[in-house]
Amino acid sequence: MNVALPNSTLTGRLELLEIFEFYDGPKLFGCRNGVDQQFLGYWAGANDVGDIYWLVPTSRERYKMIRSGGVDLFTAISRPELGFLYRCVVSFANESTEAEAVPANHLPQELLPDPGEAISLPTETLPDRFAALDLPRKAIAARREIVGLHFNFPGMREEAPTKQIGNLLFSLQDMLDALGQNRNGTATMRGKIPPEILTRTETRLAYAAGASFAVEILAAQSVNLFDESLITEAVAEFVEILGIGNDVERLRAKLFGIKARAVSKYRAFLSALLAAESPLTLDWSSPNPQRNKQVKLDLAAAAGALKTAEEVTSELGETKTGIGYFVGVVLPRRTFTAIFEGEDDTLAGRISDAAMPAATHVTLNRGYRITIRETLETSASGEERAKYELEKIEEIE
């Protein structure tokens, strides 16, 4: 809008950036001068001569903080970075402006905005745009798989909550490790994944850019002559799973194929995404551009997929039968603690309906043939723990 700006010899000629509040004229706005000095403009009333504006010199970072609500208007005006602002009177008659520098501690308090009152506009706060990184070209140049993860965290600034982004990246790496182990043909439910697999599925966080918040995840190792690697296969599988969304039948079939550990890691990833309240867009850029793909997962689909994954987990458990000894049985609570012969770790959990009759007669520290089912449980925070259920107790003949 064509407005009467407080151009003066102190500030230089001003260019309007944006108007935050207009009411019979601009009342709160952003502007800059010829040397790119930015100002927050604030209407402080009018006198017989003209409109009175306060121009607060702001750094780019402060301007973004004000615009996104990180610094409220009261603070922006009463605590300027330079300790002063310009008081300008724009003549009604000819728009000529008289300006003077005023120390912030001399401002009439009654003219300041209410404390806490803030502008709240989505604001680009990261220095680079994600699209400018040109990951498809970079993947070919670096001969590595690259995954771009775009999040949309609550808030107006391009910032990620440290804990949430940490959980997301941690569970993503875990998922790729589990999928890699699976593709390697050596899937296990628990225990350490061999280092020779982890080395091949390792990824690195390479960059963060605005979109609204995006990270570039780069495979640690390059692909082979055929543009393939274990991480290629793991990423392909992860992209496929995300792309299924919550198509329940397809997702169930896929999850049964990737085995319990990977399902558990996918649950952790989905839990982290839901905790972060962020939808996800994944851009896969590969040294083989034919693989490049984008998949999206909104929060509703993530919640549905998590439910499906939880159901699959309960069906995917491993059952072990062997000679075992009961260390404790608490019938009213239907819990047990037992140890398999030759093993060091005790297992504790719930007694199933089928095993309850026999459990009422067990003798501690005596051997039985017992069957225990193990499933992996993932908490909302992504923490994983084994869950055991006693399915069968038989006397040893």
Add this chain to the structure above:
Amino acid sequence: MPFSSLPAGCPPEDAIPCVGPIYRLVDSAPPTEADFVSYFDEYPGKDWGEDDCQARGLSVYLTYGDAERIRRRIGRFRGKKIAVATLQPAVGLIKKTGNDHHTWWPEDGVTIPPLFSEAGTQ
């Protein structure tokens, strides 16, 4: 002609008939003519260019909350009252000219202050 005092093409074609309620900040209750001075009238010598039409309208809000927000944001408005006009039938034309900001062009000859009364807290 209801807008003969305005230049050709003003109000704009996409402005619609203004039926209330509309809210405006005023100094006194009941409001006076001084509460309805446009940006255009404040700067009589200014070349408004393509914004000439909007400058001739009056700023209004469609909700009490929006009027209250600018009162919190601009210290000089803190002492102002929020007045409401419940226009039925329509008086003039209105257009959305910002996130919550609307510009109202009353018809020629309308006496504006009696249309408004102080709004209660909502």
